[in-house]
Amino acid sequence: MQMAISLGFHIVFAEIGIGMPLMMVIAEWRWLRTGDVAFLELAKRWAKGTAILFAIGAVSGTVLSFELGLLWPGFMRLAGPLIGIPFSLEGAAFFLEAIFLGIYLYGWNRVAPRAHLIAGVIVAASGATSAVFVVMVNAWMNTPTGYELAADGRLVNIDPVAAMGSPAMVQQGLHMVLAAYAATGIAVAGLHAWMLLRGSPPKLHVRALTIALLVGGTAAVLQPLSGDFSARVVGETQPVKLAALEGQWATQASAPLRIGGWPDERREVTRWALEIPYGLSLLAYHDPHAVVKGLSAVPRADRPPVAVVHLAFQVMVALGSAMALVALVAGWLAWRRHDLTAHRPLLWVLAAITPFGFLATEAGWIVTEVGRQPWVVQGVMRTADAVTPMPGLEIPMAITTLLYLGLGTIVIMLMSTIVRDTRSDT
Amino acid sequence: MMAALAGIGLPEIVAIAMVVALNAYVVTGGADFGGGVWDLLARGPRRDDQRRLIADTIGPIWEANHVWLILVLVILFTAFPSAFATLSIVLHIPLSLMLLGIVLRGSSFVFRAYGARDDATQRRWGLVFSTASVVTPLLLGTIVGAVASGAVGQADGLLARASAQSPATVPSFASVYVTPWLAPLPLAMGVLALTMFAYLAAVYLAAAARYEALRNDFRRRAIAAALALFVVAFGVLAVSRFHAPRMTDALMYGPALVLQVAIGVAALAALASLYARRWRLARVTAAAQVSLILWGWVVVQYPYVIPPSLTLRDAAAPRITLQLLLGALVAGGAVLVPSLVYLFRTFAAAGRDGTAASDRAPT
Numbered sequence: 001m002q003m004a005i006s007l008g009f010h011i012v013f014a015e016i017g018i019g020m021p022l023m024m025v026i027a028e029w030r031w032l033r034t035g036d037v038a039f040l041e042l043a044k045r046w047a048k049g050t051a052i053l054f055a056i057g058a059v060s061g062t063v064l065s066f067e068l069g070l071l072w073p074g075f076m077r078l079a080g081p082l083i084g085i086p087f088s089l090e091g092a093a094f095f096l097e098a099i100f101l102g103i104y105l106y107g108w109n110r111v112a113p114r115a116h117l118i119a120g121v122i123v124a125a126s127g128a129t130s131a132v133f134v135v136m137v138n139a140w141m142n143t144p145t146g147y148e149l150a151a152d153g154r155l156v157n158i159d160p161v162a163a164m165g166s167p168a169m170v171q172q173g174l175h176m177v178l179a180a181y182a183a184t185g186i187a188v189a190g191l192h193a194w195m196l197l198r199g200s201p202p203k204l205h206v207r208a209l210t211i212a213l214l215v216g217g218t219a220a221v222l223q224p225l226s227g228d229f230s231a232r233v234v235g236e237t238q239p240v241k242l243a244a245l246e247g248q249w250a251t252q253a254s255a256p257l258r259i260g261g262w263p264d265e266r267r268e269v270t271r272w273a274l275e276i277p278y279g280l281s282l283l284a285y286h287d288p289h290a291v292v293k294g295l296s297a298v299p300r301a302d303r304p305p306v307a308v309v310h311l312a313f314q315v316m317v318a319l320g321s322a323m324a325l326v327a328l329v330a331g332w333l334a335w336r337r338h339d340l341t342a343h344r345p346l347l348w349v350l351a352a353i354t355p356f357g358f359l360a361t362e363a364g365w366i367v368t369e370v371g372r373q374p375w376v377v378q379g380v381m382r383t384a385d386a387v388t389p390m391p392g393l394e395i396p397m398a399i400t401t402l403l404y405l406g407l408g409t410i411v412i413m414l415m416s417t418i419v420r421d422t423r424s425d426t
Numbered sequence: 427m428m429a430a431l432a433g434i435g436l437p438e439i440v441a442i443a444m445v446v447a448l449n450a451y452v453v454t455g456g457a458d459f460g461g462g463v464w465d466l467l468a469r470g471p472r473r474d475d476q477r478r479l480i481a482d483t484i485g486p487i488w489e490a491n492h493v494w495l496i497l498v499l500v501i502l503f504t505a506f507p508s509a510f511a512t513l514s515i516v517l518h519i520p521l522s523l524m525l526l527g528i529v530l531r532g533s534s535f536v537f538r539a540y541g542a543r544d545d546a547t548q549r550r551w552g553l554v555f556s557t558a559s560v561v562t563p564l565l566l567g568t569i570v571g572a573v574a575s576g577a578v579g580q581a582d583g584l585l586a587r588a589s590a591q592s593p594a595t596v597p598s599f600a601s602v603y604v605t606p607w608l609a610p611l612p613l614a615m616g617v618l619a620l621t622m623f624a625y626l627a628a629v630y631l632a633a634a635a636r637y638e639a640l641r642n643d644f645r646r647r648a649i650a651a652a653l654a655l656f657v658v659a660f661g662v663l664a665v666s667r668f669h670a671p672r673m674t675d676a677l678m679y680g681p682a683l684v685l686q687v688a689i690g691v692a693a694l695a696a697l698a699s700l701y702a703r704r705w706r707l708a709r710v711t712a713a714a715q716v717s718l719i720l721w722g723w724v725v726v727q728y729p730y731v732i733p734p735s736l737t738l739r740d741a742a743a744p745r746i747t748l749q750l751l752l753g754a755l756v757a758g759g760a761v762l763v764p765s766l767v768y769l770f771r772t773f774a775a776a777g778r779d780g781t782a783a784s785d786r787a788p789t
Contacts, residue, residue, distance in 0.1 A: 052536050058489050059532040063525050065499050069514030070521055076503050077511040081743030084504020085750050087589050090756030091493065098490040099765045103772055106486035160750050204568045389585065390518050390603055403526065407533055414541060 008062055009404045010113070010363055012358050013057030017097070018049040018131055018177065019184025019215065021124035024104075026211050028117050038203050042211075046188075049418055056411060058098065060404075071393075075376050075386035078155060082147060083137045085160040090133035097126040131180060132173045139168035141377050142368065144236045149380065164238050167237050171230045172368075175280035178219045178226055179279055179364065183357025185216015189290040190354025191419060193347040209350075213340070216357070217327035224324055227317070228283065238285045238378060239293040242301065244309040246280050247273065248294050248380075255280040255292035260314060263306040268296055270310070304373040312366035319360035326353055429648055436749070437505070437742035439730075441756055444501040445724050451494035452625060452720055453713045456619075458488045458673040460627025461534055462531060462559020463620070464550060464647060475640055477552065480627075483634050486773045490766065492532070504751050506741040509731040516581045517572060520565050520607050527562030560620065567619025571612030575670045576733040581606045583735070611765065614662045621658045622716045623649035629696070630711040631716040633705035645700060648708070652697050659719070672734070685725060689718045 024046045031039035065087075069076050100122040107116060140146075146162030147155040189212035192205045235242045242248070247263040247270035248255055257279025263270040278288035285292075295303050326349055334340055341347070376383040389395075460766045461480040468476040503510040514521060538551035572578050584597040606612075635641035676682055692715035698704035699707040729737045742748065 052540050055489060055532055055536040059529045062496055062528055065496055066521060066525050069503060069510050070518050073511035073515050077507050080507030080510060081747035084500060085754060088500045088504055088751055088754045091497050092762060095493040096765060098493050099769045102486040102490055102769055107772055133652050158744055159780045160747055388515050388518060390515060391599065396522050410537060
């Protein structure tokens, strides 16, 4: 649980650490190409926000790497040699990101413009790379490979390289990086749309909105495709998780797709769902008659909390679809040569969906983590066996939660003063 | 000495890489914490200038410096997973507190840099920043001390015996999770770490100061910290005679003795160069002095990761992991070292040309 809260907190800042540098760099590149000072101004303002959020991401990431041991020593003892390699590569990528972010943030007057831009590019690239490495570890927990299970439960004959390329790796990595760009881009677009609606001078915000929509919108439109890919991999490798996502209790051919509904764990049925015939078989296996394995195929002790997983999945899909839809509409309007920034209804919608990407990420994260329970490593180690023997874990958990709530509040307050600042003096 | 060298294999090489990373953390990240200590102790007519110098000096580099610690951790859990598991079980409390310190230090630093400019806000975050900068090194030293004293290994032994036998032999909470680190030697090492970091920071700040009076402020502090370090180091030796005789014996023999002499030489050289105002030399010698103290601990503890029973080789991950890890470290190093040099080069000029104040964090 504490792991869940810490990760849930960190993931937002990590996404921003991936998404913001890309937009910053695009803005700066536009400035260098066009000489339009508003782009430079924009890059500097975005950099300021990035500085705060990156620092929080860095410290919360440190907390996480310690917590792996503090909370799950059993897991690390088992899997450390196998998953340590992607973690060390992630460490290197993160190191690079930190170094060049330092140069980017403090080096405006210290290095040549081109070198400064390159520093920004390195920040953006290493941010995305480090996300992929971290997701490798998570993918391995979902679809472990590269070892043999010895009789005493230890992993022998390990192959860390094979473990990095576990079956879930490609789809999870793709889904995560797209999520980062979509969530950050849409959120930034939303904030700037809000500023425009509030009547701040448009010069800066128009440019900001364009870049943010380009990054966030493209990613948001691509994301459902990567989601479809994910669903198929999950169907193949973690059928129990898929069944929980969809509230599928019985093993059946031509399974329907359920939208909404409440899975009743005692009676083993999902009520009040809108069922689309053949939908699930079609989506998961691209065959309307495919057999979908149900939850009742595994003992109760091996099932995740179905209601939570199903609900989180619905939330993620709904939010993601909304974002993709808005992005498509915006794209269509731009195609028809409408001035997006003067299109008030669109601005209102953009402002309204500001937090959707982050909420969808949290929901998606619940789907993949809670959906794997009771396992910490699918089929190999149960979460209960990974946890530290120290009693009284409620106390550190309460402290962590309070700390993160406090930090989150302060960050939001700070960001809002920065955003307001943007309004007053442009 | 030769016998020890002959025994060097893959686990030892990885362990050396880990200590090198820890060493880098101590002389860079450690000094950033030391900066926080001097922020807390800022006094006199140039109080605000002292604080500004500290913030300017650590601002662009502290995040990169901080990653060394993550690197140490990653090497530890990849290459020596059972040592990592033991540490994190027995030292759960001080490690969690240290994390709290790390989080508060980092976040309050950015909150101060980017927050409201009014005095009350600045003071509030400044206080959190400097307090966390004092507490975190204390805990870091305490954790090292708990390992070095053998108490962590003994507590782990208690746990293992309890799970092997009947549940009736369950050791008390305090004996496993508290007393290994809440003891004289670990706490003394905590004070040692704090003094070392403050000393390093004072030397670096004296070298970076932009005008003579400010420079003298930190020169005085550096000399005082150097003397304090002498006293504390001897204090730790005295405490260890009573509480970890094995460690004391190891300190008085062979390679450790050579290192002790080297530490003494570096310490005197650092003091002399501070006295002679040879700033660059002072930085190098002070960093060398602190590094040698760290290596002293490593030599004394070898071949154990967690004395008195878990050796490097017992704790080591399978060969393939160590090889890949070493490969990753070399490849990473090839990219990171030039990048780091570039970072420090870019900002090293800050102290000399006097432009730092104008182009610090855009506010």
